[in-house]
Amino acid sequence: MAIVGLLYVGAVLFINGLLLIGAVDGRAAAPINLFVGGLQVLTPTYLIFTAAGDPQVILAASGLYLFGFTYLYVGIGLLAGLDTTGVGWFSLFVAVAAVGYSYANFQILGDRPFGVIWLYWAFLWALFFVVLGLKRESLTRYTGWVTIIQGWVTAAIPAYLLLTNLWRYPDAVALGLAIGGVVVFGALFVWDRRRAPRAPVPTKPAPSVPAATG
Template sequence: MGDVGLLYVGAVLFMNGLMLLGLVEARAAAIFNLFVGGLQVVTPTYLIIAAGGGAKEILSASGLYLFAFTYLYVGIGLLGGFDTTGVGYFSLFVAIMALGYSYANFQILGDPPFGVIWLYWSFLWFLFFLLLGLKRDRLTIYVGGVTAIEGWVTGAIPAYLTLTGFWKSWNQDLVAIVLAVFGVVVFAALWPLTRRRAAPAQ
């Protein structure tokens, strides 16, 4: 069930990335944030209840609430026209906690690819903090690009591959290395590209 939720995390990140890039209207994106936020409350709650007290299962499911509350916060904020400072500083909390979940995936859950994916999420939510909490508006295009890419790389593709049974058939250490290299190269290359695109508006 968690993989189904992850699929829609990918979808909402892609949608929010397009919103930041100016391709999707904010109130339209807000509705989808509420849909996925609601799903991401139900999913970990079910997984925790079904875990029967299993510590590792509860640990794995607990991090999903970080995303649930982000999307609900964003959706309500966009519909209500609220200031973004609150969701920005909550994003800082998520970014810090994501480092802990990355460590847990590497050291406790034995899942190196998701250890790397949690690092992706820590980076992304820190960017949300800079953009929404500290109002660094000049980062909008870069954050939009990173968000849209992460929607596929950390959400939709891993979820689909897990649901179809392909994910675990590959060497997990190699998958983690490929993900890490991809993230560093792509997000570093994206920075100058988005800065050039943003330059005329400055």
């Protein structure tokens, strides 16, 4: 059930990335945030209630609320025209929590690929904090492209592979994700900085020449 939800997390991240780069209107992006946000709240609630007290199942399900609340927060904010500061600072909370869930996946759940994926999410939600909470608008387009890429790499593609039983070689996947993330997002940052419009260099006015008298 959680894997199905992960597939649609890929969809909402894709749409939100398009929103950040200016390809999708805010109100048009609101419904998918509400749909997926609701799904990501109902799914962990069901998993926890049916876990029969299994601490590992509860641990794995509990992290889904971080994303469910984010998408509901974004969807409501887009429809109501709310300032983004609140969801930005909530994103900081999510980013810090995601580091903890990464550790849990590595050390408790034994899931190295998702240990790396949680670090991806920590990075992405940290960017949301910087752009939405601290209003660093110069990083908006970069954050949008990171969001689009992560929608596929951390959600849609892993979900499809898990659903079709093609998710194999976890150590290789974890290593590939770790190296690929550093290379791709680093290169993307350099590319985005080079494309950013440069502020015009102020020109000094030419010194005035006194009129000749005679």
